[in-house]
Amino acid sequence: MKKSLLSLRGLLTAAIAIITFGANAQTWDFTTLGTTDKNNLNADKVNWTYDSDKERWGNGLVLSNQTLIANGQELDFTKGLHVSATKADQVRIDPKTGCFTLNASEATITIPSLKAGDNITVLAKCSSSSVARYVLASNVTASAGFSEESAATSKTNVTHKGTVTADGDVTLSTNGGMYFYKIEVTGEGEGPVGPTPSDPDHAVAMNPMANQMMLTIADNSVKYYNTAELESVDLDKTTGKVTVTPKAADWTDEYLRNVSTISFTKGIPTGSEGEIINRGVNITEAKGWLESAYVKWTPFEGATSYNVYVKGGKYADYTRIDRELVRDYGTYGRADMVGLPANVYALKVVPVIDGTEDTASASEATDMSVKAHDRSGFAFLRNAVTAPYDGSGIGAYKENGELKDNATVIYVTAETAKTVTCKVFYDKAYREFTGLQAIMDALQKGTAKEPICVRIVGTIKDTDMDSFSSSAEGLQIKGKNAYAPVNVTVEGIGDDATTWGFGFLIRNCSSVEMRNFANMCCMDDALSFDTQNAHCWVHHMDFFYGSVGGDKDQAKGDGTVDIKGNTRYITVAYNHFWDNGKTSLCGMKSESTEDYADYHHNWFDHSDSRHPRVRTITTHVWNNYYDGVAKYGVGATMGSSIFVESNFYRHTKDPMMISKQGTDGKGDGTFSGEDGGMIKSFGNLYAEKGASSNYTVITHTASADDFDCYEASSRDEQVPASYVTKFGNTSYSNFDTNPSLMHTYTAQPAAEVPATVMGFYGAGRLNKGDFQWTFDNATEDTNYDVISALKTALVNYSSKLVKIF
Structure with missing residues (x-):
């Protein structure tokens, strides 16, 4: 037997991408008809007749164990099958019904050159609602269907299964008109199906940290192998055998005719470190993330505070970042700069001693690559008819990642949730509101002009808040009427921002963004988009257990992110x-x-x-x-x-x-x-x-x-x-x-x-x-x-x- 052997050695050490190899199983899915086949059928007016009322084609030939041809090309629809018919219109292709039809008992389908032990499955249905019909199969030992006893009317789909008895052809016949939806043959070739000779095999657990090869088995389970540990993977296309050989062991794993795809996946991306230049302050970590960058350092002797500066993008020179972004965690200091469009940035940390910057001891982290957020999804659909979106950005940020030109930023900590202030254009004049819930309540008037960016620093608990306007959820953000544009972003700073003991009710709002904070032990739902919201975006959040509810299925809380009440164009990512x-x-x-x-x-x-x-x-x-x-x-x-x-x-x-x-x-x-x-x-x-x-x-x-x-x-x-x-x-x-x-x-x-x-x-x-x-x-x-x-x-x-x- 001539063999076709493909070696995948090169892929084991290459910059690994996804490479997929087709399955050895033969499947004919008659529920869909490809565009090429449609074009060829339409072009072949001699051999095929189109019924425009029933939207189907009938073959006009007498056929004797032949492949189906249209416009000089074998149809992909039935590629590899042989069909027989004693007169015209006994064979039909019916994309409207989604089937391949044998319209007479004299018409047959032959599957050539099968092997003993192959498994065959046929899904079919009688075309008549009053006369029961059946499918028979030659050279098959039936386990389900394939008998006169399995006859049924058009009210019942019948799944026929069996095993090929001897090497050779299998012919399907009927006692009348039948719709065929699918024919599937598994175990094509010689010998048994399965992993040999080792059972169990030497596959490892899925490890996203490592580059791995994935073998998808015919039942859609997956076997994993670390590519660094493999010498070669060989695929014999003729026998359908996949052989996995390690570098430093005496085993081989052989999979025979049961591997449908072979894929290679990269390990988890970890982000790239910035270039650290320490002159005094000891910077220990610096990275760019998604439209943000951060730096960490150990305490500098004598420093009572630090000023941190950003450079890159629109910041041609070092520009000081907001002081609220520079925090003390006891054993280390940390600063996060947010609102950065994708680019390369630098951060400089300057210690402050007795109120004066010690510039000689300043240290820098440069070459920090900042990436853009993935703004895919319905939230960003611009041609939405019922709730238009103009592409200006969701919440307080533009689509390029920087703050909108007139945005107001408020920083909220456990200590300031009750006392934080913000001026909001309320009715006909600017008024100052105090407390986070009070500021959000001011939006209900519907006259606010500026987007609001709420930046959470550290943990805010329910007991820290000024009040809650939703007794069920907690903090309420509500527009004046349906789909009112409020342009609010609630975002966490750094990797520890958390709301604890309450959730959020969003109602009558368009353009709300929630990002980069955790929600723990909420009252009911963590986020409830309840009633006529649009173009809202929830991303990069951590959601944990809520409080125990009254129903037996609420031991972990009620909902987590619920979307209801004609809320539309929402992306949860x-x-x-x-x-x-x-x-x-x-x-x-x-x-x-x-x-x-x-x-x-x-x-x-x-x-x-x-x-x-x-x-x-x-x-x-x-x-x-x-x-x-x-x-x-x-x-x-x-x-x-x-x-x-x-x-x-x-x-x-x-x-x-x-x-x-x-x-x-x-x-x-x-x-x-x-x-x-x-x-x-x-x-x-x-x-x-x-x-x-x-x-x-x-x-x-x-x-x-x-x-x-x-x-x-x-x-x-x-x-x-x-x-x-x-x-x-x-x-x-x-x-x-x-x-x-x-x-x-x-x-x-x-x-x-x-x-x-x-x-x-x-x-x-x-x-x-x-x-x-x-x-x-x-x-x-x-x-x-x-x-x-x-x-x-x-x-x-x-x-x-x-x-x-």
């Missing part, structure tokens, strides 16, 4: 959710499909459910890392349309569900008996699956009317209108392929997501925050109870901030 119980409710019961939200690059770190749970709202869920999710990932109800794209699911139970069908239909139901919403899935990756079938998504090719999602073969594939929810009869809106509705973005391959999300520029606060917790995957992947030690640590959390210099 790069956030770290720490074992939250209910992560995000997206919609109540009154919203319309004109409300849009997206979730991207979030780290769902052992959080339990609602990632998100969507009612009615049109939602894009992309490039998130589901890390040990105990209950479910995405939930679709009440007519919603959700595009679930290129997410990485590690040991996630029920990655996506539609109410009362598919996986959710197996049990008592998860979504309060609500009708379903539609999910389109593309490019998602499932790793470290459990033994339960709940870890396997049911796609439309497995069941055309009882599925978890429609699994698209390409990102731009549209879901046919014939696919509807089992309850509610909802079809998918195809918003994601409509440029007038969809936001602009670039999705990463799912394999890249964990390293991005866990990296320096990824989810959560700068430097991953000052509070860390390591979950034991062996127990916490499937546990949805409160972790008592984590709860205690959060309740007892206290800031390390001593003072502002």
Whole structure:
């Protein structure tokens, strides 16, 4: 047998990128028809007849075990299959119904050159509502279907399964008209399927810190190998064998016909250090981050304070930063400069002794690369009809990352939350308001002229606040009326900014940004976007347990980030959710499909459910890392349309569900008996699956009317209108392929997501925050109870901030 051997040695030491190799399994998905095939069918007026009423093509030839040709080209739709027909129109291609039709008992499909032991699966349905029909298969030992006893009418999709008996062809025949949706052959080639000779294999655990090779197995589980430890990886395309050889061991791992893709991923980006020039003050750490840069130093003898200066970008010369950005943590000093457009910057630290700068002892950190925030998502959609956005920036910042020209900045600490002042244009004149809640309340008048940037320094507890205008949530930000532009940013300074004991209620607001602070032990929801908000952006936040609620499912608090009440054009991105119980409710019961939200690059770190749970709202869920999710990932109800794209699911139970069908239909139901919403899935990756079938998504090719999602073969594939929810009869809106509705973005391959999300520029606060917790995957992947030690640590959390210099 001639072999085609591909060696991947070079990729093991190269600057590693994602390289993907196709699967050995043969699959024909008849639910979609490619553009090239459509063009060739339309061009071939001799051999194919188009029925414009039913939007399908019929073949006009007598066929004898032939490939299907249109316009001189073999159709990709049936590539590799041989078809027979005794007269015209016995073979049809029907993209409207999403199937390949044999329209007579004389028509057959042959799958050539299979091997004994290969597995074959066929999903089909009778074309008649009154006459029961069946599919038979030659040279197959059937385990399900493939018999006269399996005959059914058009009310039932039938999944046929069997094993090829002997080397040779398999021919599918019927006793009448049948719709074929999918044919799948696994185990192509000689011998058994599986890893040989070692079982267990020598794969390692996923380690985002290291460069790794990922082998995606046919069941969508993943095997990891550290590339630094490998000598070679060889792929034999003829036999389908992948051989993994180490550098310094005497084993080899051989995978035979069960590897679908081979991917290479980079380790976590850690950010680049600035160039430190110490002349007196001992700078210990300096880095640029996202539109900010920071510097840390050890206390300088005799210094009572420090002045810190920034240079770079619009700062041609060293310019002093606000004193509130320069803080004392006892054993070290720290300064963070924010509002920096992407560029290269320097920070200079000058000690102050007896009120005078000691310039001779000043030290610098230069060459700090500052990157821009990722402003992808519905929040930034400029052609939004129902809530226009002009591109001037969300909150108090421009889209280039610097403060808006007339923005007011207020710094809030535990000591100043009650006493901080701000002048707001109120009615017809400027008035000074005292206390953070009082300042936010002034926005309700609707006459404020300046954007407001609230900068949190250290920890602010509920007892530190002047008052709360929301008894349920805590701090309220409210506009005068629906979608009122308030232009408010609430941001944390450094890596330790925290709100403790309360959350935020946002109502009637457009242009609100929340970023770079933690929320711990909130009253009810951490963030509640409740009632007619638009163009709001939540990013780089750390969300922890809330207070225990009154319901049995509120042991970890109620919601975390809830979006409801006709709130629209919301982006929730790069956030770290720490074992939250209910992560995000997206919609109540009154919203319309004109409300849009997206979730991207979030780290769902052992959080339990609602990632998100969507009612009615049109939602894009992309490039998130589901890390040990105990209950479910995405939930679709009440007519919603959700595009679930290129997410990485590690040991996630029920990655996506539609109410009362598919996986959710197996049990008592998860979504309060609500009708379903539609999910389109593309490019998602499932790793470290459990033994339960709940870890396997049911796609439309497995069941055309009882599925978890429609699994698209390409990102731009549209879901046919014939696919509807089992309850509610909802079809998918195809918003994601409509440029007038969809936001602009670039999705990463799912394999890249964990390293991005866990990296320096990824989810959560700068430097991953000052509070860390390591979950034991062996127990916490499937546990949805409160972790008592984590709860205690959060309740007892206290800031390390001593003072502002």
